[in-house]
Amino acid sequence: MSGLLSGELAGDVVSLRGLRARGRHGVLDAERELGQVFIADIDLAVDTRTAAVTDDLGDAVDYSLVAADVVAVLSGEPVNLIEVLAGRVAAACLAHAGVSAVAVAVHKPQAPVGVPFDDVVITVVRRRADLLDATPARPVDAVVALGSNLGDRAAVLAAAVADLAATDGLEVVGVSGVVETAAVGLPGSEPQPDYLNAVVRLRSALSPRDLLRACRAVEAAHGRGAAVRAVEPRWGARTLDVDVLTCGVLVAADGPGPDDGDGGAPALQLPHPRAGVRAFVLVPWARLAPDDVLPGAGRVADVLAELAAADPSAVADVRSRPDIVLPGSNPRGWRSGAARATGSTSDAGSGA
Ligand SMILES: Nc1ncnc2c1ncn2[C@@H]1O[C@H](COP(=O)(O)OP(=O)(O)OP(=O)(O)O)[C@@H](O)[C@H]1O
């Protein structure tokens, strides 16, 4: 088979062909129930010049590790579209340091096509910047988490929702009730005031990284700019934290990027790596949108149930604050016609 990357990139290429696994990807119920074979061909753009001198595996991209990660995606969480599957395979490859770009062909030779055929193949080419810096062709669902444990916490959260709603490219489509939670700090750290936490659903026309930048701008407007961030302890008390939990179904991660004139591109991992183990995130999120999916973990309400089984006190300790109503909050959840956040308070109650 000819190189997938040929014509796309100059340089060295490591290829893996015919990686295969059974998966349950597809739109049809039968595909979800029975599963079928998925095959991936991969071209990894790498720079082999150092390894060629040192003969040290540490200077090379270990193709067996990449292969294992690709097979884990093929056999992992079911998705509807092979476009998503190919994108996740590409992200898994780009997670390996030293892979600067990747071409992925995903084959679905047993697809329910309805006529005799040999194969369905989708080929995608991704460079690092394609995953987290691409502006979507149409707005996508995104979910962010708010937390505050310094200052007038309720006022800060309300202002943060209004700020998000006022950001170009963002529309607030759902706001959870507010919960109060003991600060989860690092072991041995100073005691901190309790947090108020909430979750906000957005329609985002921004790239994932620009969404993170927008969240940073809202934090900065409430006393947590770059200077404060630079000196605060990890998981220390803060006036406002705005974390990106999900951006559509995207699974991707990268570190700081080249300088973009604003101190560089902030590191971003999606979904947020700790979303699935935080009661202060899952409780308000599951009340707002229980059927949302946390990529890689499952339905939010199910992830919360698993956490409640594993760590009952963490979930039990989340206290509802129905007396605090954020702009746009709807106690019946966003699907039931949640108001848009316009800065006005809405229904009393928090869905708690
Ligand atoms: N999904 C994400 N949302 C927000 N920040 C992220 C995300 N993924 C990676 N980051 C990076 O995490 C780093 C720490 O961010 P921040 O100071 O908000 O962390 P934190 O809120 O103290 O801790 P935690 O990330 O555990 O919530 C930042 O450099 C940011 O670029």
Ligand SMILES: Nc1nc2c(c(=O)[nH]1)N=C(CO)CN2
């Ligand atoms: N209860 C609670 N604890 C935390 C929180 C938070 O939002 N709520 N955020 C943290 C870092 O983002 C660390 N610990």
